[in-house]
Amino acid sequence: MDAASKHENHLPDLAITSLGAPSADSPLTEARFVNDEERVLVHSRLSDIEPLIKNSSAPSFEIAGPRRKIFFDPKDLTCGIVTCGGLCPGLNDVIRSVTLSLLWQYKVKRVIGFRYGYNGISSNAYEDPIELTPDTVSAIQHIGGTILGSSRGPQSPADMVDQLIANNVRILYIIGGDGTFAGGHDIANEITKRQLPISVIGIPKTIDNDIYCSEKTFGFGTAVEHARSAIHSAHTEARGAWNGVGLVKLMGRDSGFIAASATLANSDVNFCLVPEVPFELDGRDGFLARLVDRINRKRHAVVVAAEGAGRYLEKTGRKDASGNEIYPDIGFFLKERIRRHFSEQNIPVTVKYIDPSYMIRSVPANAADSQFCIQLGQNAVHAGMAGKTDMFVAYWNNHFTHVPLAAAVGRRKKLDPASELWQGVIATTD
Numbered sequence: 001m002d003a004a005s006k007h008e009n010h011l012p013d014l015a016i017t018s019l020g021a022p023s024a025d026s027p028l029t030e031a032r033f034v035n036d037e038e039r040v041l042v043h044s045r046l047s048d049i050e051p052l053i054k055n056s057s058a059p060s061f062e063i064a065g066p067r068r069k070i071f072f073d074p075k076d077l078t079c080g081i082v083t084c085g086g087l088c089p090g091l092n093d094v095i096r097s098v099t100l101s102l103l104w105q106y107k108v109k110r111v112i113g114f115r116y117g118y119n120g121i122s123s124n125a126y127e128d129p130i131e132l133t134p135d136t137v138s139a140i141q142h143i144g145g146t147i148l149g150s151s152r153g154p155q156s157p158a159d160m161v162d163q164l165i166a167n168n169v170r171i172l173y174i175i176g177g178d179g180t181f182a183g184g185h186d187i188a189n190e191i192t193k194r195q196l197p198i199s200v201i202g203i204p205k206t207i208d209n210d211i212y213c214s215e216k217t218f219g220f221g222t223a224v225e226h227a228r229s230a231i232h233s234a235h236t237e238a239r240g241a242w243n244g245v246g247l248v249k250l251m252g253r254d255s256g257f258i259a260a261s262a263t264l265a266n267s268d269v270n271f272c273l274v275p276e277v278p279f280e281l282d283g284r285d286g287f288l289a290r291l292v293d294r295i296n297r298k299r300h301a302v303v304v305a306a307e308g309a310g311r312y313l314e315k316t317g318r319k320d321a322s323g324n325e326i327y328p329d330i331g332f333f334l335k336e337r338i339r340r341h342f343s344e345q346n347i348p349v350t351v352k353y354i355d356p357s358y359m360i361r362s363v364p365a366n367a368a369d370s371q372f373c374i375q376l377g378q379n380a381v382h383a384g385m386a387g388k389t390d391m392f393v394a395y396w397n398n399h400f401t402h403v404p405l406a407a408a409v410g411r412r413k414k415l416d417p418a419s420e421l422w423q424g425v426i427a428t429t430d
């Protein structure tokens with residue numbers, strides 16, 4: 001959901017599923033308990049809410065937080081954690097937060113970590129699950145990546161549920177993106193089919209920040225920070241040559257949030273290309289003509305291209321193991337086209353191409369992301385202990401919220417060209 005779709009009427013179903021009525025007292029003693037009737041409005045502008053309130057139909061999310069009554073008995077409880085998809089700063093912070101909150105706050109019996117994504121929950125697992133204890137997670141927040149490992153590629157939901165039963169897991173915490181949530185929703189459906197008391201709780205992870213119904217995802221801010229230093233280098237290189245062009249490709253498969261935010265965070269950028277805003281390469285108003293104009297005026301230029309901007313080039317026909325389309329390399333393509341265009345016009349040019357690639361996502365989380373990870377993890381634990389299932393913890397209008405996994409399956413949050421973010425980019429570039 002982006003700024004524009006906040007104002008649409010076609011919202012996904014936001015009702016949260018529970019395994020049953022929670023009946024035991026929470027062991028938490030000093031918590032500010034919330035209840036399911038406390039809701040967070042989807043809309044935040046008065047002009048949007050007023051007509052909806054008159055019809056008693058203002059859409060809202062269930063609020064996250066500790067419940068006074070819990071569903072599971074902690075002393076018999078085993079919980080599992082899995083990390084899937086691409087790496088992201090903060091994965092270890094979330095693993096640590098979930099583990100310590102389960103063991104210290106709720107005093108559950110056991111926490112295990114499945115290795116290398118959904119493969120680790122299958123009967124063909126590369127590795128057995130590992131015990132997660134206060135000792136094993138004590139300093140992991142200082143290192144990038146995930147101590148559990150990750151993977152892409154499908155597994156059978158029936159097989160995964162069999163393995164959850166074999167490991168006695170009653171709450172499964174899935175840390176991942178839209179694909180992971182699709183997989184988690186399949187697992188939850190299989191659990192419902194077999195009428196098992198097993199909960200599936202998601203925590204949204206992706207540097208792309210493209211999870212529907214969540215304003216931000218952990219790791220995004222850290223990735224932008226590192227993208228910013230690549231842009232700084234590109235600017236230095238561009239200024240170091242007469243007619244210098246610094247070209248930076250940034251990750252962002254289907255959404256241009258990293259490119260747009262890094263552009264605003266480093267206002268030396270002159271052109272920002274994102275998948276949501278199609279661009280012409282040739283012609284009088286095309287990118288290449290505008291680049292020549294900029295070079296003639298200033299003798300240097302900085303171009304930032306999101307990986308997904310390459311979707312307008314020819315199709316590669318290739319997909320990754322999870323079925324995500326692989327786009328042609330926009331960076332190499334632009335580098336060659338810029339050189340050719342300037343050469344055809346007899347204008348000397350020096351193009352320095354920087355692809356920071358995995359360097360922006362394999363790093364440890366920054367302070368803001370670490371804080372966010374801790375809170376996401378804690379709220380995920382509260383939701384699981386209360387017996388919620390088939391949902392993920394999100395962040396919306398300054399609150400942590402509960403969102404059905406199904407709401408984020410098959411949808412991606414996109415950069416809205418009318419948004420303040422993109423309008424800010426337009427105002428600072430060229």
Ligand SMILES: Nc1ncnc2c1ncn2[C@@H]1O[C@H](COP(=O)(O)OP(=O)(O)OP(=O)(O)O)[C@@H](O)[C@H]1O
Pocket residue numbers: 084085086087117118119151152153154155176177178179180181182183184186205206207208321322323324
């Ligand atoms: N439609 C789907 N149904 C069931 N499982 C899926 C689906 N899409 C992806 N998965 C599974 O979820 C896991 C992670 O998916 P994917 O590789 O797409 O990453 P992701 O969670 O979207 O994260 P990111 O895009 O940030 O890397 C993989 O094991 C994949 O097979």
Ligand SMILES: O=P(O)(O)OC[C@H]1O[C@](O)(CO)[C@@H](O)[C@@H]1O
Pocket residue numbers: 085086087206207208251252253307320361
């Ligand atoms: O090379 P990998 O691991 O498939 O990851 C690349 C993809 O991962 C992401 O960073 C999302 O996690 C995308 O921006 C990018 O397309």
Ligand SMILES: [Mg+2]
Pocket residue numbers: 085177178179
């Ligand atoms: Mg994804």
